[in-house]
């Protein structure tokens with residue numbers, strides 16, 4: 001059987017990884033500044049994480065959500081404390097799209113409405129409602145198109161209000177910082193305006209923190225830079241350090257009832273062990289402090305590269321923007337300089353999403369490689 005060919009592949013075959021280093025089948029080592037789409041939070045094969053998962057597998061890996069699972073309770077308590085969101089409740093699932101799907105559904109159950117406000121250049125996943133609220137027509141199939149969605153530009157609060165006034169809007173969904181789109185984000189004034197208007201018009205405010213959450217922005221959640229309290233917060237990526245975990249944090253105003261949401265795999269023993277290990281490492285190694293230190297260092301270091309037009313994003317969720325398309329530069333960085341970076345819908349932007357454990361020396365390595373690559377491409 002062949003694989004369904006939907007991914008354009010680099011000709012690199014990793015067989016081992018440790019912290020921010022990936023080793024391929026020929027023993028060549030790469031610096032990982034992309035974390036496999038922002039997934040690796042605590043570093044590849046972090047020893048405490050590996051030990052906890054192995055131990056859990058020796059005991060029990062999975063049973064259904066019809067039995068008691070104290071690991072889910074431990075996970076929720078730790079996540080509440082570390083994120084500063086203790087008053088929220090946790091529903092566990094297995095991916096970012098599934099988190100958003102459940103958030104949208106819960107919003108609609110809650111206020112009985114169905115139209116969604118989403119933002120231009122947003123990405124929320126590929127399942128039914130999640131893809132419908134994603135601003136990319138190429139990945140929305142006709143079967144997803146029954147969803148009623150209005151896409152608005154970021155940072156125009158008057159346009160949001162003119163839509164919410166119509167009375168049929170169920171929810172506003174927004175990324176803490178846009179990921180796939182290219183690291184654009186709402187201003188504090190805009191986020192605070194959304195919170196106020198959503199309360200005023202009985203609209204649910206969903207913060208998609210699938211990529212920007214879990215410390216990546218320099219706060220546990222990116223929205224915490226703006227001093228707001230969303231109604232639902234969606235998580236995935238960094239939660240499991242590669243183990244597929246997603247979740248939504250649900251504000252107290254929502255009422256749970258048996259059967260309202262559900263999943264087979266979400267919150268398994270193995271997933272919870274992975275999730276707890278990630279939180280323990282983030283806390284014990286003070287990784288959010290590291291994010292802020294390395295971010296400050298990055299902003300200084302990048303001044304050595306005059307070709308850079310702008311650095312977008314925050315913390316270790318960064319977009320380095322040029323005034324030309326970066327495809328050849330990114331390829332050179334991977335193939336010749338052995339550094340993984342990411343791309344975005346914005347073709348002029350290199351995405352930098354390293355593990356949160358990254359050291360300043362790795363930034364130096366990147367800057368040298370970037371300067372050399374730019375000079376070689378010009379020559």
Ligand SMILES: Cc1ncc(COP(=O)(O)O)c(C=O)c1O
Nearest residue numbers: 095096097123124125179210211
């Ligand atoms: C902001 C955001 N939301 C949702 C998703 C979808 O997550 P998943 O691929 O785990 O379904 C992504 C994935 O890149 C994302 O960046």
